[in-house]
Amino acid sequence: MNLAYIFTDIPILIVLSTFVVSIIFCLNRYFYVSKNLKIFYKFLTNFKKTDLNFRFKEIDEWMTVNPYVSAAWLEFKNTLVFSESVALRGQNNNLTYKEVSSTVQNVQTTVDPLYFFNEESLITSKFNARFLQTVPTILTGCGPLFTFLNIAIAFGKIDFSSQEKTISSVANLMASMQVAALVSVFAVGSSLLFLIIEKITYNNICKRYLLKCQDLISKLFDNVSSEKFLFELLRETKVQNNNLQHLIAQMPESFKVALNSGIAANLVPYLENLIFGINLMNKQLKEVSKKSGGGDVVDDIF
DSSP: OOHHHHHTSHHHHHHHHHHHHHHHHHHHHHHHHHHHHHHHHHHHTTOOSTTTTTSHHHHHHHHHHOTTTHHHHHHHHTTEEOOOEEEEEOGGGOEEEEESOSSOOSOEESSOGGGTSSHHHHTGGGTTHHHHHHHHHHHHHHHHHHHHHHHHHHHHTOOOSSHHHHHHHHHHHHHHHHHHHHHHHHHHHHHHHHHHHHHHHHIIIIIHHHHHHHHHHHHHSEEOOHHHHHHHHHHHHHHHHHHHHHHHHHHHHHHHHHHHHHIIIIIHHHHHHHHHHHHHHHHHHHHHHHHHTOOOHHHHHO
């Protein structure tokens, strides 16, 4: 049969056009995803776990502005636990800083980062993934549809009015049956070819960079369970409460020592000076009394 006649058949053209359009759409979306994943991966390579504390603002601004990862980042940021410290005043009024938790030394997360930066959030949500999944089914379904449609049309053209018309219509019927069979062949073949191209392209240009990005972001943010972090905070709280109890228990003794030292250092010298002044005044009054010949009233009082 003439190949030009086969490829100009409308059902075959519909099947081939559907296949070509689907392939173009698939490759376009996959290369778009690959491009953004490469940008994301290149950005993550600029950071290390040790410098994430003081460079977190930089990564936060980039993630928030980038529309490709902003949605996943905003959800993931709510699970982050930062290394907090408190200011404690020690001896000589020197401020010292102590970490709230001994296990939280950098930016950590209470949820696995892969829960947010996964295949659905970074790949399949960026295009109509359901359409690509239904393309093989559509192509396969076009085969039986156009096959039976061609057969029905061919049977409708059979003419038994004369011997010549009968022979001619039967010949046309056989040609139509061959084309109808070829429609199914093209449909099933296009479906299989689309599946092969789609899977290879997806794994090579999308899934590979997704795994690299997931590996980097998992290394940047250590995963610590919320139960473990709360247990650590509880342990630190108990230590602080114990220290506070010891401090309260020592307060009366410390107050007594401070009061005695304060009296000894300030009040006793003041009283000694006061007594010395009174004695001096008493001596002067005696001398005045002797000169005037009066009685020693002040001496009698003291």
